Amino acid sequence: MRKIYTIIMYALVPFILLRLVWKSRGLPAYRQRIAERFVWNTSPSSQVDVWVHAVSMGEVVAVTPLVERMLAQNLRVLITTMTPTGSQQVLTRFKSQVAHQYVPYDLPWCVRRFFKRYQPRVGLIMETELWPNLIHQAKLAHVPVALINARLSDHAFGYYHRFRRFFAPILSELTWIGAQSEQDAQRYQALGATPSQLTMVGNMKFDLSVAMTSSDVLNQFKIKWGAHRPVWLAASTHDDEETQLLSQLARIKTAIPDILLLIAPRRPERFQTVYTLVAQQGWNTGLKSQPDTIRADNDVIVLDSMGELMGFYALSDYAFVGASLVPIGGHNVLEPIAMQVPVFCGPYMQNAKSICDELVKHQALQHCLGAEDVASRLIALHQNPEQRAQQIAAASHVLQANRGTVDKYWRKIEEIMV
Structure with missing residues (x-):
């Protein structure tokens, strides 16, 4: 199933690039730093301790207190996002304290280059981002990946459940899933996660860090x-x-x-x-x-x-x-x-x-x-x-x-x- 998905992803690359160009009409940042999404950027490799993926602005805000805890422990942190608004939030909140780039597209050679470049000791994915090749290549690179602040809305659960046979193997490659609520934990278990993988932890948004303009x-x-x-x-x-x-x-x-x-x-x-x-x-x-x-x-x-x-x-x-x-x-x-x-x-x-x-x-x-x-x-x-x-x-x-x-x-x- 993952091979079929990968073939489809390769076929979609031209359309993905066209979509970036289309979206850049309203926000020029979408056509900037495209090389990062393919890990073509020529910056030197920089090993990190923790890789955190927060898809956009809301997830970056939510994970900020956890990242601050890591920085206080002198850990080297990489944060990936998918959107320019998420990227701007990382730069605003952390400046040069963390490494940052866009998350690579979910193509095997892209994510292999990504893990070779950064060699994180652990990967943390916020909320609901289940990218098959990203998670599989992390497993091959011996990078344990945890899904944190994990949730599944009614809509997301319905979608994932229809393709349960495809997503169950992806969940099996996760080291741990920390769920926001008992309902979220039950939904991940219904998709194929095992009880030993799951813990109901709570919602880290309650620990939000207040960052204000002067x-x-x-x-x-x-x-x-x-x-x-x-x-x-x-x-x-x-x-x-x-x-x-x-x-x-x-x-x-x-x-x-x-x-x-x-x-x-x-x-x-x-x-x-x-x-x-x-x-x-x-x-x-x-x-x-x-x-x-x-x-x-x-x-x-x-x-x-x-x-x-x-x-x-x-x-x-x-x-x-x-x-x-x-x-x-x-x-x-x-x-x-x-x-x-x-x-x-x-x-x-x-x-x-x-x-x-x-x-x-x-x-x-x-x-x-x-x-x-x-x-x-x-x-x-x-x-x-x-x-x-x-x-x-x-x-x-x-x-x-x-x-x-x-x-x-x-x-x-x-x-x-x-």
Whole structure:
């Protein structure tokens, strides 16, 4: 089965390259560093102790506390990502402290060169990235690989289960699987993982590391837009979510006249599109990269930068977390919670179901039916300061009660490395 898959992958290479070119129309970084994806880069070999694969920005944020633990032990760390946003997050958070490149395409000769170049003592793959040749070649290179913070959404489980005969041998080549929840552990076992491979560890996102832009820089924005104004941050939004939220803005402003909406699109290639969308609807719109457009009469400001979200959460009074009004599955609601901000999300939170369920159980998250419900709940919460304080306190309690997962992962990784 893996041989058939490999033949298909080779056949797809021209289309993969065309896709990179296509995506680079919106984000030029996609056509840069393509050689890394084939391990054609001519940089000298550099042996590392730990290789960590975090597919994109969210996974890099989640694994940061674990990487910081490794660096504190003077371990040499390589982080691979698949997307430019993930790459930028690595560079922002770690600068030259870690080695970094894009993960190689899942072709045997690419991944062989990769392991020959870096010779890691252990490989750690975040969440759900099951690349057959990558995992198989690691086995041949005597590199133990663990799947950490492992999860399987309903959609992913359905897909993998249909091809169970193909994925079961891949799972058998993993040294260990650390699952986020009992349900995730059961799902991996249903795909063919053995009980001896599996441990329910918990979700390391609860141990998130807060990385912020300088408060002096951020406070300049707050002074410009008006320090007295209530601020609602719509974070990590995707296509159509901005339209849905903007449809409720007039109603919200009727109840909260001086409210300011900050919109932080998830993908850099959408920054200008979102700015144009907001401006065309007639809202007084600012753009973060153009300070002269930031004024006290702004209705909306589009945050067209990366790596500063935590800082803007700190300046906000309410947060909506994106990918949840459209069927993508939701982003990290724990980041605004860590900044003491009450959080709203839409109905589509399957990528963080266990976290969402825990927060809702403790009345620590506003899990809304849609954009209209978001608006209604935001207005109600603003008019009830006591309830707002209770939600913040409940969310902080859930966050603190679930910390410590990184310690458990680290102890197991040390065992594997020995």
